[in-house]
Amino acid sequence: MTNAQLSPSERSDDFTNRLRQAMRRHAIDTAAPTPEAEPTAEPVAVPAPAGQGDLVVLEGDCMSSIAAQTGHLWQTIWDEPANAELKDIRKDPNVLAIGDRMTIPPLRPKSEPGETDRRHKFVRIGQPTIFRLRLAENGNPLANQEYTLRFEDGTELCSATNDRGQLECPMPSTARRAKLTLRSKEESRDFALHFGNLEPTELLRGVQQRLRHLGFYSGPIDGAYTKQVTAAIKSYQISRGLEPTATADAETCDRLREEHGA
Numbered sequence: 001m002t003n004a005q006l007s008p009s010e011r012s013d014d015f016t017n018r019l020r021q022a023m024r025r026h027a028i029d030t031a032a033p034t035p036e037a038e039p040t041a042e043p044v045a046v047p048a049p050a051g052q053g054d055l056v057v058l059e060g061d062c063m064s065s066i067a068a069q070t071g072h073l074w075q076t077i078w079d080e081p082a083n084a085e086l087k088d089i090r091k092d093p094n095v096l097a098i099g100d101r102m103t104i105p106p107l108r109p110k111s112e113p114g115e116t117d118r119r120h121k122f123v124r125i126g127q128p129t130i131f132r133l134r135l136a137e138n139g140n141p142l143a144n145q146e147y148t149l150r151f152e153d154g155t156e157l158c159s160a161t162n163d164r165g166q167l168e169c170p171m172p173s174t175a176r177r178a179k180l181t182l183r184s185k186e187e188s189r190d191f192a193l194h195f196g197n198l199e200p201t202e203l204l205r206g207v208q209q210r211l212r213h214l215g216f217y218s219g220p221i222d223g224a225y226t227k228q229v230t231a232a233i234k235s236y237q238i239s240r241g242l243e244p245t246a247t248a249d250a251e252t253c254d255r256l257r258e259e260h261g262a
Contacts, residue, residue, distance in 0.1 A: 047202045051086030053103030060176045062196040063093035064129045068173035070104050080105050095200050095262050128170035131195075134261065135182070138215075141165025148181040171195075198262060201253035204229070210260045211236060 049057075055066065067074035077083065078093045082103035090096060114120045131149075135142040142165045149157045153172055161167045171178075178193045199206035204223045211217035216239075217232035234246040240255055 047097075049097060049099035049101060050089040051083060051101040053082060053101045055102050055104050057096045057098055057100040057102070059098050060194070060196040062096060064173045065176075065196060066102075066104075068129075071107055072104070077102065077104060089202075090200060092200075092257075092262055095198050095206075096196075097200050097203060129173045130168060131171040132166065132168045132261075133180075133193075135161055135165045135167070142182070146183045148183070149178055150181070151175045151178045201248070201257055204248060207233070207248045207253065207256065210256045213260060214256075 055070075057066075063074040063078055067077055070077070074093060078087060080103055082105075086100060086102055087093075090100070112120075112122075135145060141163075142161055143163045145161045145165070147159065147161065147167060149167075149169060149171075151172055152175060155172060155175075157169050159167065159169065175195055177195070180191045180193055182189045182191070198209055201207055201210070204225060205221050208217055208219070208221045208223070208229060211229075211232045212221070214236070216236045217229065219226070219228045219232075230246040233248060233252065234244045236242075236256075237244045237246075237252055240259075242252055242255065243249075245252070
């Protein structure tokens with residue numbers, strides 16, 4: 001029987017049934033994940049925080065800032081036997097992960113003899129912290145580039161990069177942020193710097209950070225293994241003559257740390 005041979009009530013019921021079927025198909029289609037939303041790799045297990053002790057590393061912490069806050073030299077904390085596990089895993093005292101733990105040894109009082117009514121000179125070692133940064137654009141160093149560096153406490157330094165595009169200057173050990181202004185005849189450019197926020201390459205966030213700093217990645221620093229992340233890793237590997245696995249393997253992470261400087 002054709003639709004034209006149906007009675008008005010039957011045609012209405014037939015239309016309702018077809019409408020319901022179409023709505024169910026639409027609901028199934030919209031509920032199904034799109035190809036773009038599907039992960040491109042297996043989820044990456046997040047390593048557990050390293051080390052033991054009562055002090056827990058927070059965002060923005062590094063060994064220099066922790067040492068300044070606790071009254072130690074950073075080497076004293078780093079070489080503390082109780083922190084051997086942390087030292088073995090992280091290897092770099094300036095690259096810690098949020099949640100890492102460490103033991104802070106007790107302060108050891110020290111006294112020096114001195115005659116009264118005379119002036120004595122004491123030198124505090126370990127201060128200030130030295131900040132080093134290499135600037136490049138499209139792989140070319142920004143040599144002899146004038147800059148101004150303003151720290152959050154108001155400290156301001158003006159100088160220029162060397163022939164390799166590197167700047168080196170003292171900085172407050174507890175500084176968390178600064179603004180870097182590059183000056184040229186044509187323009188001035190400002191960059192926000194965040195100290196102590198570099199994650200280890202054992203964490204995907206650390207890989208994302210270094211890829212972004214080297215110009216291979218522009219997405220969020222979220223630790224998610226997306227198509228954009230795998231494409232950035234593969235592009236970096238190809239450009240450096242590494243096997244294009246599109247994963248953050250040991251060889252790739254080693255090369256990232258070496259090239260990035262930490």
